[in-house]
Each structure stands twice: as C-alpha cells, then as structure tokens.
Amino acid sequence: KAGVTQTPRxxxxxxGQQVTLSCSPIxxxxxxxxxxxxxxxxxxxxxxxFSETQRNKGNFPGRFSGRQFSNSRSEMNVSTLELxxxxxxxxxSSFSGSTYNEQFFGPxxxxxxx
Amino acid sequence: ILNVEQSPQSLHVQEGDSTNFTCSFPSSNFYxxxxxxxxxxxxxxxxxxxTLNGDEKKKGRISATLNTKEGYSYLYIKGxxxxxxxxxxxxxxxDSGNTPLVxxxxxxxxVIA
Numbered sequence: 740k741a742g743v744t745q746t747p748r749x750x751x752x753x754x755g756q757q758v759t760l761s762c763s764p765i766x767x768x769x770x771x772x773x774x775x776x777x778x779x780x781x782x783x784x785x786x787x788x789f790s791e792t793q794r795n796k797g798n799f800p801g802r803f804s805g806r807q808f809s810n811s812r813s814e815m816n817v818s819t820l821e822l823x824x825x826x827x828x829x830x831x832s833s834f835s836g837s838t839y840n841e842q843f844f845g846p847x848x849x850x851x852x853x
Numbered sequence: 854i855l856n857v858e859q860s861p862q863s864l865h866v867q868e869g870d871s872t873n874f875t876c877s878f879p880s881s882n883f884y885x886x887x888x889x890x891x892x893x894x895x896x897x898x899x900x901x902x903x904t905l906n907g908d909e910k911k912k913g914r915i916s917a918t919l920n921t922k923e924g925y926s927y928l929y930i931k932g933x934x935x936x937x938x939x940x941x942x943x944x945x946x947x948d949s950g951n952t953p954l955v956x957x958x959x960x961x962x963x964v965i966a
Contacts, residue, residue, distance in 0.1 A: 772953060
C-alpha cells in the first residue's frame with residue numbers, strides 16, 4: 740500500500756509570495772490533517788479535511804487555507820508569506836479522522852521564506 | 854487549550870540500557886492517547902493508540918502504560934539500540950469524536966553505541 744506523499748519536498752519563496760503544497764493520502768483514507776512544525780514549537784495543527792469539507796481548524800491566521808478534492812487529495816495554500824512561515828509542513832491521513840484512528844504522516848514539505 | 858507535557862526533553866543513553874519517559878495530560882475528559890516515533894529525516898510513525906486506564910501495549914522492545922486517572926503515560930524501551938534514536942511524541946485528541954491531536958513537544962532520545 741503506497742504511503743502518504745507530499746509535493747514538493749522543498750520550497751524556497753520570498754516574503755509576500757504565496758505557496759501551494761499538495762498531499763496525497765493513503766488510498767481509502769478520507770481524512771487529511773495538516774501540521775506545521777517549527778523549532779521549539781512542536782507539531783501545531785492547522786486544519787483537517789474530511790470528504791471535501793474542513794472539519795477542524797487550528798489557531799492560524801486566514802492566510803493559511805486548504806481544500807480537499809473528491810479523490811481525498813488535499814492542498815494547502817499560504818498567501819502573503821512571512822518569514823515566520825518558514826517551517827516543515829506535514830500532512831497526515833487516516834481512515835476517518837476518528838479520535839481512535841492512528842494517523843499516517845507524509846515526508847513533509849520544507850518551506851523556507853526569504 | 855489542552856496542556857500536554859513530555860519529560861525529559863532529551864535523553865542520552867548507552868546502547869543496551871533500558872529507558873523510559875513520561876507524557877502528562879489533563880485527566881479530565883480523557884478519550885485516547887497516541888504515541889508516535891519520529892526519526893530524523895523520516896515521517897512520524899504511529900506506535901500506539903491507548904484508550905483504557907491501566908492499558909499496556911507492546912511493540913517489540915517498546916511498551917507503554919496508561920493512567921487516565923492521574924493523567925500520565927509512560928513509554929519504556931528495553932535494551933536501547935542506536936536505531937531507537939528518535940523523538941517520541943505523545944498526543945491526546947483535543948476532544949471526543951473527530952477532533953485533532955494535540956502533540957507534546959516530544960522527548961528526543963539518542964542511543965550511543
């Protein structure tokens with residue numbers, strides 16, 4: 740079974756630009772969650788999509804948005820990039836997003852904002 | 854905001870030593886606790902999902918226990934090997950149902966050969 744894939748793996752952008760990250764979940768998984776990891780902060784939850792709907796949202800500004808397609812693939816968009824957005828962005832898929840489902844993580848996209 | 858504490862923050866042990874670390878979480882409204890292992894340059898990997906007070910789960914040399922009444926879980930590694938070097942994360946869900954996980958900052962384990 741193929742794992743969770745994320746593209747691109749590395750990205751360098753400048754302040755003010757926007758970026759789109761992509762995540763393909765494990766086949767059959769309908770829940771996709773996005774996390775931001777910065778040094779000293781740990782994994783911070785951004786949002787979760789299930790059946791093309793945003794079901795949960797973390798405490799991030801509106802510059803961070805996402806969507807999910809009918810094949811469960813998900814994209815995350817960050818507009819008007821700031822230096823502080825430099826981070827590793829991970830997506831994770833699970834069958835239903837239930838409290839009791841383990842999540843399967845992708846390799847992440849390393850975003851650097853200059 | 855759910856407060857999840859992990860200790861110690863980092864740990865260095867010799868190959869062959871056994872070790873353990875702690876995850877503390879609010880004992881009220883407990884639903885589940887997830888443990889993940891995150892090796893450098895790899896993706897976080899699920900170890901256990903624990904739900905019942907007194908639960909003990911095992912995977913090879915790694916085991917975990919859960920005390921929901923006092924709000925803590927221990928992760929044990931028996932006979933540590935260099936390949937056990939990783940950051941170990943615990944995460945309870947924010948709430949019941951389909952809610953996101955709240956991750957602790959992790960315990961970074963280094964096993965010295």
